[in-house]
Amino acid sequence: IIDYAQQFEGVRYKWAGTSKSGMDCSGLVYESFKAHDILLPRISRDMAKKGHKISLKKILKGDLLFFKTRNRRNSINHVGLVVDIRGNDIKFIHATTSKGVIISGLNETYWLKNFHEARRIL
Numbered sequence: 001i002i003d004y005a006q007q008f009e010g011v012r013y014k015w016a017g018t019s020k021s022g023m024d025c026s027g028l029v030y031e032s033f034k035a036h037d038i039l040l041p042r043i044s045r046d047m048a049k050k051g052h053k054i055s056l057k058k059i060l061k062g063d064l065l066f067f068k069t070r071n072r073r074n075s076i077n078h079v080g081l082v083v084d085i086r087g088n089d090i091k092f093i094h095a096t097t098s099k100g101v102i103i104s105g106l107n108e109t110y111w112l113k114n115f116h117e118a119r120r121i122l
Contacts, residue, residue: 001032001033001035001036001038001062001081001122002032002061002062002081002083002093004031004032004035004036005028005029005032005081005083005093006083006093008020008023008028008093008095008101009093009101009102009103010100010101010102011023011095011100011101012100013095013096013097013098013099013100013101017095018030018031019031023095023100023101024095025044025078025079025080025094025095025096026042026043026044026047026079027042027095028081028093028094028095028101029044029047029064029079029080029081030042030047032081033121038121038122040121044066044076044077044078044079045075045076045077047064047066047079047119048064048066048076048079048116048117048119050119050121051064051119051120051121051122052119052120053117053118053119054118054119054120055118056090056106056118059082059085059090059118060082060085060120061082061083061084061085062081062082062120062121062122063081063082063118063119063120063121064079064080064081064082064118064119064120064121065079065080065081065082065090065092065106065115065117065118066078066079066115066116066117066118066119067079067080067111067114067115067116068114068116069114070114076116078094078114079094080092080093080094080104081093081094082118083103084103086105088107089105089106089107090105090106090107091103091104091105091106092104092105092106
């Protein structure tokens with residue numbers, strides 16, 4: 001699933017996108033799991049109802065990170081897929097509006113401030 005997601009690194013952001021011509025955050029996660037016959041909801045806040053909640057201390061590659069970023073409803077609106085754990089920094093792949101599909105670290109101030117929960121699907 002991680003390898004599948006990483007082939008989209010560098011793809012531009014496109015709202016509701018699910019391909020190499022453009023990708024959004026939930027599209028990236030949705031397509032990466034779907035490629036392995038695991039069907040998740042298409043929207044990040046609905047994905048956050050699947051699997052079970054885990055603490056960051058128990059995070060593993062392939063887990064999902066959910067965020068609430070400056071939205072009016074104060075609901076989950078962003079998701080990332082954990083690709084690596086380096087010491088106390090969790091690396092995750094996701095699609096951002098400004099840079100497209102990139103790998104970020106949860107220790108980055110913006111992501112840590114907006115982090116909501118981690119969930120394990122598998």
